[in-house]
Amino acid sequence: MNPKLPPGLSNVIAPFVGELSSVSDPAARGFSSDVAAVVEGDRGRFFIKGMRGGKRRRASLLREAAINPYAREFSPAVRWQAESDGWLVLGFEVLEDFRPSDLSPGSEDLPEVVSDINANNILLGQTEHWAKDCTAWRNANPRAIDAFATASIRQTARFAEHHPDKTWLKECLTTTEAWAEYRSLR
16 A cells, blocks of 8 residues: 555556556645545556545546546546546546646736637636637627626635635635626626
C-alpha cells in the first residue's frame, strides 16, 4: 500500500498501473474528487481521479468518462476506468508541460480562449468583458445566462461550504456573486 493513497486504492488501480513506484499530488485546486494525483507504475504513468460514495457523487465522474471521447481537443484521454471496493477511478493520460490558461483580465491567453470558444461553440466565460466577443455568448438568451449565474452561485457556495479549507473557492464565490450583481440578479 502506498502511504500517499487512501487504503485500498492501490489495489483498485493495480491492474492498470502495475506496481506503484511514485505518487504525486498536482491537483492543489481539486475538490470534487476524493483523490487526484499522478501515479506511476511499471505499466505507465497516469493522472487519476477517484471517488468513493453514492451514485450522486459519482455521477460527475461517470459523465466525465462518457463525454471524454468527444472532448479530446480540450481534455486528456481517459485511458482506463476502474470500479472496485467502493471506488470509481478514471486513469487519464498525463499531459507534460501543461499550463492552464490564464483567464485574468488582460491576460495574453484570452484571445486564444475566445477563439477556441468560437471555433467549438462552447461557453467558458469568466467575465462579460471578454465573453461578449464569443459567438455563443452573443447568441445566448440573456435569461439563460441569468439562470446560469444563479446556478453558479448556488453550486460554488455549496462547494465552498463543503471545502472551507479551499480559499480559492471562496474567491470564486465572491467573483460569481459580483458577476450576478453586475447582471442585477441579486
